[in-house]
């Protein structure tokens with residue numbers, strides 16, 4: 743079963759026992775994967791549910807619901823100051839594989855990138871593809887970019903951390919031991935130039951705890967992946 747191809751289906755495509763496939767999905771299933779009538783694949787709604795489905799003409803039949811248990815025990819929001827170029831693509835892809843729940847791109851004082859609306863659509867597509875590939879039950883939400891200050895005040899999670907490479911801060915791994923199941927965690931990582939002192943102070947004032955990811959300075963693209971790796975190692979259920 744796990745070898746079957748997974749594709750994300752929008753709720754509006756489900757019509758009782760049938761899935762109305764889009765031309766793009768049909769092209770992918772028939773031309774790229776070379777599936778024919780009667781062949782099976784997994785339809786996922788991206789919100790926790792999977793079904794075994796069977797291709798039939800321009801539609802698919804829903805055969806049975808499947809049990810999927812690939813999610814972490816905690817909900818993780820990654821707040822990332824946008825890095826230069828296309829580096830955010832890799833952050834979205836790898837952190838989706840590692841189990842992130844929500845990705846919040848933020849514009850900080852030292853952020854250089856000004857993302858276009860097309861970029862956000864691209865990141866959402868990458869999150870969907872990575873969720874399909876890594877057998878996630880949920881497709882992470884990719885939020886519209888907002889200023890760092892707006893992002894700081896929009897979270898009510900009980901566990902909030904801001905990663906800072908300089909200073910004598912506790913290691914993230916020591917701060918997340920014993921997190922209870924269903925906890926909500928927010929973790930913020932900075933841009934190439936790092937956080938400004940003022941940003942760090944504002945985050946602390948807003949309830950974020952500064953944490954270290956070790957004694958080496960990681961690239962802006964590496965830090966979120968390391969943070970997610972630590973969280974996924976400790977919060978796997």
Ligand code: SAM
Nearest residue numbers: 905906907931932935936954955959960962965
């Ligand atoms: N230019 C900054 C400096 O020299 O301190 C480095 C910024 S680093 C490339 C980008 C971001 O990754 C930082 O803002 C921080 O959030 C995170 N980061 C990198 N290394 C880290 C570490 N060892 N511990 C915690 N966070 C780290």
